[in-house]
Amino acid sequence: MSAPKILATGRCLPERVVTNEELSRQVDTSDEWVFSRTGIHNRHFCTKESGLDLAVGAARQALERAGLGAEDVGVCLVATFSPDFASPSTACLLQKELGLKEDTVCFDLNAACAGFLYGMKTAHALLADAPRPHALVVGCEVISRVLDMTDRNTCVLFGDGAGAAVFRRDEEAVWHTVFGSRGDAESIMVEGPGPVRSTVHMDGKAVFRFAVEVVEKSIRQLLEAEGCGINDLDLVVCHQANARIIDFVAKKLGAREGLFYKNMDRYGNTSAASIPMALDELSQAGTLKPGMRVLTVGFGGGLTWAGALLKW
Numbered sequence: 001m002s003a004p005k006i007l008a009t010g011r012c013l014p015e016r017v018v019t020n021e022e023l024s025r026q027v028d029t030s031d032e033w034v035f036s037r038t039g040i041h042n043r044h045f046c047t048k049e050s051g052l053d054l055a056v057g058a059a060r061q062a063l064e065r066a067g068l069g070a071e072d073v074g075v076c077l078v079a080t081f082s083p084d085f086a087s088p089s090t091a092c093l094l095q096k097e098l099g100l101k102e103d104t105v106c107f108d109l110n111a112a113c114a115g116f117l118y119g120m121k122t123a124h125a126l127l128a129d130a131p132r133p134h135a136l137v138v139g140c141e142v143i144s145r146v147l148d149m150t151d152r153n154t155c156v157l158f159g160d161g162a163g164a165a166v167f168r169r170d171e172e173a174v175w176h177t178v179f180g181s182r183g184d185a186e187s188i189m190v191e192g193p194g195p196v197r198s199t200v201h202m203d204g205k206a207v208f209r210f211a212v213e214v215v216e217k218s219i220r221q222l223l224e225a226e227g228c229g230i231n232d233l234d235l236v237v238c239h240q241a242n243a244r245i246i247d248f249v250a251k252k253l254g255a256r257e258g259l260f261y262k263n264m265d266r267y268g269n270t271s272a273a274s275i276p277m278a279l280d281e282l283s284q285a286g287t288l289k290p291g292m293r294v295l296t297v298g299f300g301g302g303l304t305w306a307g308a309l310l311k312w
Contacts, residue, residue: 039243113300
């Protein structure tokens with residue numbers, strides 16, 4: 001089975017940085033309280049930027065770094081649960097902004113925090129019959145627009161941002177994936193359109209239990225498929241929801257120090273954007289090198305989860 005070969009990544013963040021100290025002036029919280037429970041110090045919130053602005057910024061960066069133009073893209077997907085509009089999709093608006101050809105396959109998908117990996121799997125499958133050989137997948141969220149800023153249990157967790165990846169099918173490479181869903185509107189939920197402003201509702205303890213369960217299970221399944229141990233990997237990039245989740249799973253698996261990447265201290269939980277943003281940060285720092293085995297895991301509302309082990 002062919003695998004996606006990631007050619008380049010990109011990310012885009014709103015200008016405004018919101019610290020825990022700033023939030024402490026709105027709700028009963030503090031930097032120590034938030035960081036000790038989540039690993040988060042800062043996040044970015046949109047003020048003048050739209051979700052499309054972030055998606056365009058990340059996508060253009062990825063295309064430029066890949067040395068590709070609009071005429072090279074055959075599939076364009078955007079993973080988001082917080083689009084600017086219910087319709088048209090962000091992907092269709094992105095097609096116009098980037099000047100992608102009109103026969104490009106474009107649509108949004110919502111798998112919450114697992115959305116980028118769902119998007120990558122979907123785009124990889126679509127490339128088998130796409131008009132051009134490259135796919136653009138963007139994870140983009142403006143979660144600040146659905147936050148209740150009086151609820152300290154949720155408003156301190158999330159941030160806005162976008163991450164993008166450009167890839168083509170590699171017929172000689174193999175990747176391993178796992179996907180799952182468990183219908184649950186109680187653990188984490190955002191209401192649909194209606195007379196009352198939609199906000200995030202979350203049972204933090206239930207989400208924590210779910211996350212550590214499915215992250216460990218997904219990683220073990222991927223390691224078994226690859227026929228290797230956890231410390232044979234070069235890097236593990238989980239959805240950046242909470243440092244405690246990542247630390248708990250890493251300890252349970254006996255992972256070496258530094259194997260699991262964390263950057264939620266700077267961005268908070270950016271849902272579908274967190275994995276591509278982390279990959280871009282690692283790539284730009286020179287940490288990711290050709291041939292590395294990178295395992296990624298996303299988990300979130302739905303409930304959904306996804307994992308992929310690929311060669312960089």
